[in-house]
Amino acid sequence: MESFFVRYRNLVVLLAILLAQIIGLAVQVRRTGDGRSSLDPGDGPGVRLIRLWANALVSPPERLIHSTKLGAEHLWQNYLDLHNVRQQNQELQKTIDRLRLEQAALLEDAKQGQRLQALLNFQEKYIYKTVAAQAIGSSGSEQSRVFYIDKGSAEGLDRDMAVITADGIVGKIREVFPHSAQVLVISDQSSGAGVILETTRIRGILRGNANGQPQIVDILADKRIQKGEVVLTAGGDQIFPRGLPVGVVDKVVQDPERDSFIDVIVSPAAHLDRLDEVLVITSTEPRFSPEQQQDLATSEELKGAEAAAIKEQKKASEVMAERLPGLIDPNLPPDQQPLHDTSNPNPVAHPPQALHPDRFTPGADSGVAPAAAPATTPETKTTAEPDLASKPLQTKPAAPAITPQTKPAAKPAQPNQLQAKQPQKSQPQNVQPRRNP
Amino acid sequence: MPLLGADLRRDIEIRRYPVLAYGLVPLVALVLQAWLPRLLGRYAWFDLPLVVTVYFALGRRSPIQGTLMGAAMGLFEDALTHHAIGVNGVAKSLAGFLAASVGVRIDVENHTIRLVLNFLLSLLSSAVVVFVSRFLLGLDLEWSWYTVLFTAVGNSVIALVLFPLLDRLQVRD
Numbered sequence: 001m002e003s004f005f006v007r008y009r010n011l012v013v014l015l016a017i018l019l020a021q022i023i024g025l026a027v028q029v030r031r032t033g034d035g036r037s038s039l040d041p042g043d044g045p046g047v048r049l050i051r052l053w054a055n056a057l058v059s060p061p062e063r064l065i066h067s068t069k070l071g072a073e074h075l076w077q078n079y080l081d082l083h084n085v086r087q088q089n090q091e092l093q094k095t096i097d098r099l100r101l102e103q104a105a106l107l108e109d110a111k112q113g114q115r116l117q118a119l120l121n122f123q124e125k126y127i128y129k130t131v132a133a134q135a136i137g138s139s140g141s142e143q144s145r146v147f148y149i150d151k152g153s154a155e156g157l158d159r160d161m162a163v164i165t166a167d168g169i170v171g172k173i174r175e176v177f178p179h180s181a182q183v184l185v186i187s188d189q190s191s192g193a194g195v196i197l198e199t200t201r202i203r204g205i206l207r208g209n210a211n212g213q214p215q216i217v218d219i220l221a222d223k224r225i226q227k228g229e230v231v232l233t234a235g236g237d238q239i240f241p242r243g244l245p246v247g248v249v250d251k252v253v254q255d256p257e258r259d260s261f262i263d264v265i266v267s268p269a270a271h272l273d274r275l276d277e278v279l280v281i282t283s284t285e286p287r288f289s290p291e292q293q294q295d296l297a298t299s300e301e302l303k304g305a306e307a308a309a310i311k312e313q314k315k316a317s318e319v320m321a322e323r324l325p326g327l328i329d330p331n332l333p334p335d336q337q338p339l340h341d342t343s344n345p346n347p348v349a350h351p352p353q354a355l356h357p358d359r360f361t362p363g364a365d366s367g368v369a370p371a372a373a374p375a376t377t378p379e380t381k382t383t384a385e386p387d388l389a390s391k392p393l394q395t396k397p398a399a400p401a402i403t404p405q406t407k408p409a410a411k412p413a414q415p416n417q418l419q420a421k422q423p424q425k426s427q428p429q430n431v432q433p434r435r436n437p
Numbered sequence: 438m439p440l441l442g443a444d445l446r447r448d449i450e451i452r453r454y455p456v457l458a459y460g461l462v463p464l465v466a467l468v469l470q471a472w473l474p475r476l477l478g479r480y481a482w483f484d485l486p487l488v489v490t491v492y493f494a495l496g497r498r499s500p501i502q503g504t505l506m507g508a509a510m511g512l513f514e515d516a517l518t519h520h521a522i523g524v525n526g527v528a529k530s531l532a533g534f535l536a537a538s539v540g541v542r543i544d545v546e547n548h549t550i551r552l553v554l555n556f557l558l559s560l561l562s563s564a565v566v567v568f569v570s571r572f573l574l575g576l577d578l579e580w581s582w583y584t585v586l587f588t589a590v591g592n593s594v595i596a597l598v599l600f601p602l603l604d605r606l607q608v609r610d
Contacts, residue, residue: 010500014534017508021523021530022573028521029574039521039576047522054516061468137517140470140481141525142584143566144518147475174519184519189579210579212479273478 039190043175052177055148059180062137063150070134100291104299129283130164131155135275136180145188145212146171149278152179160239162281168245168269169193169233170278181280186246187214187272194234195246197264200224203234206246206266214247216264217255225252231266241284245269452496453608462603463489463506467513482584482591484559486510490529491558491596492603494536495545507533521574528565532558548597555596559589 005012028047032038043051133149151157153176163170163183171191175182184191187208195206195216202225204216216231229249235242247268255261466485474481490510494503511526536558543550563585570578 010504010534010538013501014504014530017504017530018527021508021512021526022569025521025523025527025569025574028523029576050512050522051516054513057464057513058468058471058517061464062472065468065472135475137468137471138474139518140467140474140486140514141518141520142481142581142588143578144520146517146519148471182519188519189577190519210581211584275475 048175051175051182055177055180055182058137059148059177062148066134066136066150100295101299104295107296108299129281130279131157131282133157133181133278133280135183135278142212143189145185145191145208145272146174146182147185147275149181149183149280150179151280152177152181154178156282157181157280158282162240163278164240164244164281165270165275165278167271168247169240170270170272170275172239173280183278185272186268187212192237193240193246194237195231195266196234197225197249198230198232200229203236204264206231209263209265213250214266214268216266217261219262219264221254221260221262225249225262225264227251231264241281451498454493454496454606455608458606459493462493462606463510467510467517470514471517482587483595484562484588484592485595486514487529487532487559487562488555488592488596488599490533491536491555492600494533495540495551495554496603496607498537498540500534500537503533503535503537504530505533507531520570521576524566524569524574525562527569528562531565532562535561551596551600552593556589556593559592560585563588 028044029039131151133151133155135147136150137148139146149163157173157176159173159176161173163172169186171183171185171188172193173181174184185208186193186206189208189210191207193206194203196203197216200222202219202222204219206214206216209215219225227249231246231248233240233242233244233246247266247270250265250267253263253265255263463486466489470483470485473483487510490503490507493506494500497503507529508526511524511529512522514525514529515522536554539554545551545554567578567580570576
């Protein structure tokens with residue numbers, strides 16, 4: 001027996017090591033309800049310890065390499081390559097000033113939106129606090145698209161926090177260590193994010209394929225989905241806030257397993273292969289920075305000053321209205337005040353009286369001869385005639401002012417009919433004398 | 438099992454390295470394997486821990502040492518991923534064992550043999566990973582065969598450059 005182990009010790013050792021690893025694998029895999037196998041999403045204590053050791057061993061050299069690289073870049077960018085920096089600085093300062101004002105306005109809108117959503121009892125996530133982190137390493141495996149960042153639980157990071165860049169979403173935190181964290185990228189096969197196509201409003205689940213491309217799966221074939229359509233987060237996965245850019249549709253392919261379904265390959269907005277600095281969304285609760293609060297206060301002050309100016313103008317107009325009592329009739333409601341009556345913008349035009357009436361004289365065809373013409377000056381006639389021809393409504397207030405015999409018969413009669421239907425239109429007559437005191 | 442019984446020849450041709458090299462070289466390989474894909478993106482078609490495992494297994498000509506080194510490197514690699522720990526361990530244990538077993542019988546100084554050996558062991562390692570993941574564990578794991586092929590080619594090319602460099606580390610009597 002001893003000679004057997006001595007003679008085949010190499011093979012025995014190999015089999016023992018393989019057997020131990022296979023037993024370890026069996027412990028980590030569990031059966032799901034539908035009979036399929038899956039990895040336990042939460043690592044056991046032993047597995048987590050191994051990952052912690054590996055991370056503790058690899059992270060320091062990675063940090064060192066990354067720091068060296070950043071130092072070299074910093075040296076080059078900040079001390080050696082300084083062309084046009086002053087001009088860029090001035091332009092950036094202007095941009096900052098403009099953006100701060102815009103940000104204040106947007107914060108106002110966001111606050112209002114949240115109040116409205118609270119009224120509607122609709123839960124929505126907004127990004128309020130992020131932690132910037134540097135990507136320091138990866139898994140080194142094609143089949144495991146994860147990378148490591150230089151911030152961990154000591155900086156407030158936790159599992160399932162969303163990781164983004166300014167361009168779009170990157171992934172979520174899968175494992176947290178004291179001073180580093182493992183991020184699962186959206187291009188990994190085991191990742192998942194709820195997304196929506198911006199134009200067609202089709203929802204789906206985003207996950208990676210074997211080639212490392214994110215794709216939207218479980219979508220029924222739809223010809224409306226075109227290349228270039230923008231993909232956004234849908235907000236239903238409790239990880240990514242709604243509306244963050246994911247990427248654009250690259251191509252649509254047939255699902256190899258199901259005929260009526262398609263896979264939408266997405267070109268990610270964030271450069272997943274060249275990640276350097278990322279943002280981890282650590283809080284979605286309303287929490288404004290001092291700068292944001294200062295901007296908000298400035299906005300409030302500006303808004304208050306504007307409101308005060310409007311109030312002052314309103315008060316001045318009221319004082320003016322009181323000083324000009326002819327413009328206000330206390331017996332009428334506000335919307336029927338003479339100021340609101342636009343039907344009589346001009347002074348009253350008296351109908352001209354013909355010196356020698358004939359059959360063309362207004363009122364002559366009615367068979368009523370004009371009575372004693374009131375004494376009017378020729379200047380009055382010449383100025384009033386064009387108004388009478390072009391604006392018959394303007395004769396309305398004049399009718400009672402002249403004798404009944406001078407009343408026009410045909411068209412000029414319409415204003416009287418209108419006046420009878422709308423008695424409030426006659427009110428200007430009462431205030432008319434006050435206009436020319 | 439003549440493969441496992443060539444102790445005399447192994448003792449004659451066995452290579453020795455400084456103790457530090459056994460610790461530092463695998464560690465550098467693991468760190469570079471984790472860091473370089475950040476620079477190269479999807480074109481990181483290599484597996485430095487496998488190359489280092491094959492090198493030491495060939496040089497030491499000890500199947501047990503090759504197996505242990507392969508297991509350690511594989512488990513370490515698995516620990517950096519989010520997959521089950523042990524998949525790469527099994528694959529690299531086998532690769533280390535086979536490399537050491539072959540190294541007893543062939544001339545490992547020959548560049549062509551190094552090239553072919555690394556290519557074949559890379560393919561074998563990938564095949565074992567697929568077998569363990571899909572058949573032993575029953576996991577849904579899609580596979581890109583061109584990536585496997587390119588990785589095997591990349592490992593062979595890297596081995597051609599790396600092996601002579603590592604040869605300089607060996608202790609000569």
